[in-house]
Amino acid sequence: MKYVLAFTLLFGASFSFGTPKTEKEAIQYATVIMDGFHIKKIYTSMTGPLKEKGVALTPEDKFASIWVKSMSVDIFNEKGQKESEEYLCHAWVTIPTPMNEEKYGRVSGMLTISQGMPEMEFPPGYAMKMAKVIDSQVNVLVQALNNVETKIDKKLIYRIKIGYIDDKDAQALGIKQLYGDSFATQVPPEKRHRPPSKPERLGEDPHKGHSMTGMGGADPVHFIVPPGKHEYRWPLSQDMVSIRNNGVIRLIKLHLHPYGESVALYDKTAKKFVWKGTATQDSKRAVLLKTESYSSTEGIKLNNQHSYEVVTTYNNTSKQTVDGMGVLRVYYGLK
Numbered sequence: 504m505k506y507v508l509a510f511t512l513l514f515g516a517s518f519s520f521g522t523p524k525t526e527k528e529a530i531q532y533a534t535v536i537m538d539g540f541h542i543k544k545i546y547t548s549m550t551g552p553l554k555e556k557g558v559a560l561t562p563e564d565k566f567a568s569i570w571v572k573s574m575s576v577d578i579f580n581e582k583g584q585k586e587s588e589e590y591l592c593h594a595w596v597t598i599p600t601p602m603n604e605e606k607y608g609r610v611s612g613m614l615t616i617s618q619g620m621p622e623m624e625f626p627p628g629y630a631m632k633m634a635k636v637i638d639s640q641v642n643v644l645v646q647a648l649n650n651v652e653t654k655i656d657k658k659l660i661y662r663i664k665i666g667y668i669d670d671k672d673a674q675a676l677g678i679k680q681l682y683g684d685s686f687a688t689q690v691p692p693e694k695r696h697r698p699p700s701k702p703e704r705l706g707e708d709p710h711k712g713h714s715m716t717g718m719g720g721a722d723p724v725h726f727i728v729p730p731g732k733h734e735y736r737w738p739l740s741q742d743m744v745s746i747r748n749n750g751v752i753r754l755i756k757l758h759l760h761p762y763g764e765s766v767a768l769y770d771k772t773a774k775k776f777v778w779k780g781t782a783t784q785d786s787k788r789a790v791l792l793k794t795e796s797y798s799s800t801e802g803i804k805l806n807n808q809h810s811y812e813v814v815t816t817y818n819n820t821s822k823q824t825v826d827g828m829g830v831l832r833v834y835y836g837l838k
């Protein structure tokens with residue numbers, strides 16, 4: 504079967520004049536359909552088929568500066584029926600973010616979701632501003648996963664919904680800018696997991712082979728988890744943009760793999776946990792049902808005089824070695 508319409512983009516924009524909008528009313532949605540995922544076997548983390556695409560959220564305004572507010576993923580089969588999130592390794596929306604690089608350093612403009620969290624949304628009053636660039640595009644990437652079902656033949660469609668606010672509304676509402684950072688557990692080379700195969704890329708590679716994903720190799724954040732309970736501690740560099748600039752965290756999302764129990768931010772100077780998020784595991788299958796998030800306008804203030812660690816715990820109740828990651832995706836504001 505030929506996928507002629509491999510990619511479709513629908514716009515749900517609403518227009519109203521005169522009356523001031525609330526933040527909810529100002530949010531517009533773009534829906535990106537990623538199809539062509541044929542799942543016929545086990546795909547462990549980072550080995551499933553992946554698809555990537557540059558998407559202009561406002562094609563009618565090639566110079567638009569927009570504020571990305573949320574993203575979510577829904578998975579369907581070819582009959583249009585909803586499928587389990589267990590088939591999602593991750594979905595990323597990467598946006599070019601404006602930043603005073605000399606003052607603060609280079610930041611990440613990536614929204615990510617993975618198993619256990621089908622959506623993310625910045626708290627009220629906050630969003631991630633996209634740089635005003637010609638033909639402003641976000642990069643959307645989806646990778647499939649199938650850790651459990653050995654007998655399977657499914658054609659899956661991933662629907663990514665991106666919520667955003669246009670610059671005029673964001674200014675009127677006083678929306679404040681957030682930046683992304685990744686507090687990831689890392690391991691020495693001998694403890695790294697090496698995925699058994701490279702992912703199959705569906706469609707074109709927008710980076711033409713220079714993938715920004717680093718997939719397939721021995722990633723320092725992808726580790727092996729033998730059976731039993733484990734704790735992984737990793738010191739965070741005080742040179743990270745969020746820490747160096749005393750960033751205030753407004754949103755934290757967890758990234759764990761099945762058998763992952765928790766990821767925490769530990770303040771070594773104050774000798775206390777700053778925040779700890781846990782995951783709910785399916786009792787019978789290697790699937791994460793839910794991961795906790797932190798979302799607050801109050802915020803968590805980082806202190807560049809303190810040293811921090813990311814602490815990840817796993818309880819591998821299976822009899823085999825599995826692979827794991829432990830990441831806090833943090834979104835923070837700067838003065």
Ligand SMILES: [Cu+2]
Binds near residue numbers: 548758759760827828
């Ligand atoms: Cu992962």
